Amino acid sequence: MFIKNKRVTLLSYWTSRYLLTLMIGLLIISFISALWIRHTTLENRLEMIEFMAEEMVNRITDVSIPGIPPDERVPNFAEDRFRIRDMNPSMYIINTDGEVISSNLPLEQREQSTFSELINEKEEIRKFTSAKNNKDYYAVKKKIEIDDELVGWVLMVESKDKLTMVKQEYGQLAILIVGLALLGWWAIYFLSRRLAHPIKQVAEAAKQVQSGNYEINLSDHIKEKEVYELVSSFKQMAGRLEQLEKTRTELLAGVTHELKTPVTSISGLLQAVNDGIVTGQEAEEFIRMALVETSKMKTMVGDLLAFNSFAVDAVPVKISQLDIDNFMKDFLAQWYAIQEQTDIVIKIHLLHKEVMISVDLIRLQQIMTNLLTNAEQAISGTGEITISLSEKEQYVSVIVKDSGSGIPPEEQELIFERFFRGENKKYGIRGLGLGLPLSKMMAQSIKGNLHLVESTEKGTSFEVLLRKEG
Structure with missing residues (x-):
């Protein structure tokens, strides 16, 4: 059951949310990067196969025997220097009628059904789907011309799965993403901890001030301007509160004295008159002095009432x-x-x-x-x-x-x-x-x-x- 308005530490709050944001961002980057690597790898390998086909055409046309070379003239791609790791494209030498004359595949594995269609296409690179296994393939064809006469085609076929296979690149990408995630998490953890430490100290100092202890100790060695201003302002506030607390205690005693003095004077003067200690003209003077003290006390009480009325906006x-x-x-x-x-x-x-x-x-x-x-x-x-x-x-x-x-x-x-x-x-x-x-x-x-x-x-x-x- 979730607790509403649950308080969490600044360190936990920012670290968890930054890590979540970072992971989402890295996942998006990883997905886009994987698509880009896959696309780039496909293009690069198609270019390599196209180069291999051109090289094969050059080898064939350089043979002194006229016509299309026999099977033994076809290079062994398993040993060829153009062999690509994790990929060994099927190579076919086809005449102008679409018949396979030579291939690097055994006889029973050779495809013939789609070649006539492929060589009639204008594009040199063509994507098609095999009817046998319903898989996508890419075919690269190059013309074989002798004395400016078309005598056949070099056709290389490879599956899309092998052309886009990038185990090593994906592994490097995974290492990079994990490294960035760890580095980002460590950075935000360190920075959040650095930021939270002085704020936590200020919170503890506030509790200390609340309990009446104004002797606080906060460091001034803070580089962040906003945090420094917070700490500095709090220290000034604490000093001001300490001064005001001392002043309040002193003033309360003073106010009590100021109100008590006329009351004591009035009481003494009237008591003297009441007890007959003073009589005649002197008694009248005592009464006049009591009235003066009464007027002063009335003024002070009036000021106090007026101030309270203005303080609550009641005037x-x-x-x-x-x-x-x-x-x-x-x-x-x-x-x-x-x-x-x-x-x-x-x-x-x-x-x-x-x-x-x-x-x-x-x-x-x-x-x-x-x-x-x-x-x-x-x-x-x-x-x-x-x-x-x-x-x-x-x-x-x-x-x-x-x-x-x-x-x-x-x-x-x-x-x-x-x-x-x-x-x-x-x-x-x-x-x-x-x-x-x-x-x-x-x-x-x-x-x-x-x-x-x-x-x-x-x-x-x-x-x-x-x-x-x-």
């Missing part, structure tokens, strides 16, 4: 058309209105013309708020934030650049990972590390994008791409 997007210059002016006006006293200067370079974009107004405001908030947090003391607008084919580019200390190179690949918080923010600024990941998801939800342009010690630049109208 509807309302696309509308608006002018990017007017949007930026209104947004900065609102931003300045809610900001406390700050030493950070914001500069903006507008398009100074009407360019309509297709966006969700609320999502774009959230993206710009997150970028400006991050830019402010990256600047210690006084600094500058520059917003530059430009057109890029079907997009409008918005670049937000700050004069902060920049993002360390080892952290730049992780800034869009959920819950990731850099070393500069981890202990100084509260948050869940969802600002940039959430902003990127919102940008993509409105058919745009958000990415890091560059980050050095002189500052960091982010670019938001917004699709134009239409």
Whole structure:
């Protein structure tokens, strides 16, 4: 009983199928080659018999005695140098009436019935079927002329079976075919084994990674480009997963801490008020501080819920058309209105013309708020934030650049990972590390994008791409 979808090794799969294909191909080649050898052998032997007949005519016409030579003048083909291996054609010397005058066969074995028909044919080589044994024969005839007068014929007859008998050639062909089959099987076995070995190692390494062990050892000495890229990509992926696993563990602890801290603060502050440890104006201050912590925790939980909603594509997007210059002016006006006293200067370079974009107004405001908030947090003391607008084919580019200390190179690949918080923010600024990941998801939800342009010690630049109208 056959098992459906049964898994087989790469080595077995390719070796068996290649061998099957090779054998079918070699059988077809063998059949065609055998037919070709048979045909070529037939033609060559007929040419040889024709040559023997011409030689016999020459010997007869060279005899000084006029007329047709007697039997003793006929050469003994058993000893003749023209004898062909496994073939001894019947030779007849016939007069113009079709009567056999001489032959290399005993009298009782001579054929006479068909010769008159054969010598009347125009073709020098004729195929016919014997009435006695129903076998195919070939007859080759040559004229005997003395002084330009036809005096008879030299007729040589041989069976088709003997003319096409090629034991030695078939044996050589069989050896060649078997040799090619063995060589082909060995070659595909060796190549498949060479190909399967690194793939098998990658499969074993994948199981190792699945179990949580990222210490994998894969060889880099691979000549095949595709296999090398597979192994190299897997090693990079494994390294990346190891880094992300470490980061995930660290960030989970950080997120837990970030959520636990305001809860602890609120609990302590309210407990102090409830127990009467603080009263009057001081109690009101404690309550105000508890409300601030509550607001912070509410913001973090809101970010977490928003991120989860975007992750499962559960937030509807309302696309509308608006002018990017007017949007930026209104947004900065609102931003300045809610900001406390700050030493950070914001500069903006507008398009100074009407360019309509297709966006969700609320999502774009959230993206710009997150970028400006991050830019402010990256600047210690006084600094500058520059917003530059430009057109890029079907997009409008918005670049937000700050004069902060920049993002360390080892952290730049992780800034869009959920819950990731850099070393500069981890202990100084509260948050869940969802600002940039959430902003990127919102940008993509409105058919745009958000990415890091560059980050050095002189500052960091982010670019938001917004699709134009239409």
